[in-house]
Amino acid sequence: MQTPFTNLTFCIRTFGCQMNKHDSERIAGMLEGLGALPVEAIEDADIVAFMTCCVREAADTRLYGQVASLKNVPLRTGSPLAKRIVAVGGCIGQRDGEKLVEELPHLDVVFGTHNLGSLPRLIEAAVEEGGHQVEVLDAASSFPTELPTARExxxxxxxxxxxxxxxxxxxxxxxxxxxxEKSRPLEDIAAEAERYVAAGVKEITLLGQNVNSYGRDLYGAPRFDAVLDALDATGVERLRFATSHPKDLTDGVIERFAKLRSLMPALHLPVQSGxxxxxxxxxxxxxxxxxLDLVRKLRAACPGIALSTDVIVGFPGETAKDFEDTFRLVDEVGYHQVFTFIYSKREGTPAAKMEDSTPREVVQERFDRLVDLVQTRAFEANQADLGSVVDVLVEGASKRDGGLLAGKSPKNQTVHAPVPSGSTAEALAGSIVPVRIDEARTWYLAGEVVDGR
Ligand code: SF4
Structure with a gap:
């Protein structure tokens, strides 16, 4: 069936969190469903869509720079369009709306976080009518999972x-x-998960800004533990979730780490400060x-659970003692991974108005000390797996060395191993193989694929 998208090519550039990556999969699903072809390089694309993030200043600046530089990239030979269509969506689209086309006049389409589904219509209007097509809604009319998905x-x-x-x-x-916050009915979630499992999906990651408060708007009380039970019942092999706000992490959810076969022994629990x-x-x-009480309960329920976290250094007013409290907490917990950030002011938030008098070099020195500690503790945490056999979900060839396969352990550690003879990393992608660990570094494990245990 011919559509206005037949013979068009598109590429998507994604900034930010897993939710944005997932939104990009939805956009790819829609455009492919309409007959457009995905391409890797911007030079080959008739449509370029940016899924944006405004959580940190760096991503914000990068987006404006990348869109500006597109002005000089010629349209591919043979394109059915007279000019490349450039679209910006996601958080910056939502926040800046019309301001984006004022600053970037060659931009064609702006959409927000609540109207992914409008993108094909806005692109068509930009092609047929020209001009700027800007549509940003205050709230979602439907849950975006009703849109098709082209999974990576x-x-x-x-x-x-x-x-x-x-x-x-x-x-x-x-x-x-x-x-x-808007929750999706439990039965819809379970039905989508069942479809994935039937299609051969091995790992499902549940997403939400705060999955722990799931259901409060629909059922009057959080029911995230019920979601975990429903997902486990689908038979999925690996279940993960992000992100988890510590104030809403219940004993019921912690117990699931002990009880549910599929729930992987890894949790991202952002502390931000100690x-x-x-x-x-x-x-x-x-x-x-x-x-710290949550950490104790998690380790009691699931010994060896790999914890990761986010820490902001240099929040306005952070004193030397405040930072030492954070340093001690990171030391005490012994995380497998810590995402460390220097505080970045975001206009429109209450913190942007707080007095911030700590000199930049003091913040940098605190940050560097923390990063050293994080690396030491991550290295130590990985030593616990030396000599053990871990099940690795293979993702493909290692980017470090194409002769190695790369995948993820149950604790979400990156694992490398030589590809067994007679096979290829590509052929093994998506399968779970046992790997005996003989090397444990700060950011990865390495070993040999073994036949069994
Ligand atoms: S829980 Fe806090 S940090 Fe996370 S998305 Fe909501 S407001 Fe932002």
Whole structure:
């Protein structure tokens, strides 16, 4: 069937979180469904869509730079279009709307976080009528999972269970650009998961800004533990979720790490700071003691669970003692991975108005000390797997060395191993193979594929 998209090519550039990556899969699903062909290089694309993130200033600046530089990239030979269509969506589209086309006049389409599904219509209008097509809605009319998806890998799927966020952490722009939290009915989630499992998906990652508060808007109380039970019952091999706000992590969810076969022993639990004063200023609504109590309960339920976290260094007003509290907490927990960030001011958030008098070099020195600690503790955490056999979900050839396969352990560690003779990394992609670990580094494990245990 011919559509206005037949014979057009597109590419998508994605910034930011897993939710944005998933939104990009939805866009690819829609455009492919209409007959457009995905291409890797911008030079080959008739349509370029940017899925944007405004959580950090760096991504924001990068987006404006990349879109500006597209002006000089000629349209491919043989394109059915008179000019390349450039679209910006996601968080920056939602936040900046018309301002984007004022600053980037060669931009054709702007859409927001609530109207992914409008993109094909906006592109068609840009092709037929020209001019700027800007559409940003205040709230979603439907859950975006009703749109088709072109998944990056056959064996893995992201499954959004909530969109938006009600937490208003004082540094964060997300509630302003993603809107209030909206949960998806449990039966819809279970039905989508069943379809994935029937199609051969091995790993499902549940997504939400705060999955722990799932269901509060629909059922009057959070029911995330029920979602985990329903997903486990589908027979999926690996189940993960992100992101988990510590204030809403319940004993019921912690117990699932002990009880559910499919729930992988890894949890991203963003702490942001180890200082009660800073946590209060961040409006995180938990204390250091509460967080450490969660860690204790998680380790009691699931010994060896791999914990990861996010830490912001240099939040406005952070004192030397506040930073030491964070440093001690990171030391005490012994995370497998810590995503460390220097505080970046986001206009429109309460923290942007807070006094910030700590000199930049002091913040940098704190940051560097923390990164050293993170690396030491990550290295130590990985030593626990030396000599053991871990099940690795193969993702393909290692980017480091094409003769190695790369995949993920149950604890979400990257694992490398030589490709067994007679096979290829590509052929093994999506299968789970046992690997005996004989090398444990800070950011990866390495070993040999073995026949059995
Ligand atoms: S929980 Fe806080 S940090 Fe996470 S998206 Fe919501 S407001 Fe932002």
């Amino acid at each position: 890998h056959d064996w893995a799927a992201w499954l959004p269970i909530t969109i938006g966020c009600n937490n208003f952490c004082s540094y964060c722009i997300v509630p302003y650009v993603r809107g209030r 200082s009660d004063a800073v946590l209060a200023a961040m409006n995180r609504r938990y204390t250091r003691a509460h967080y």
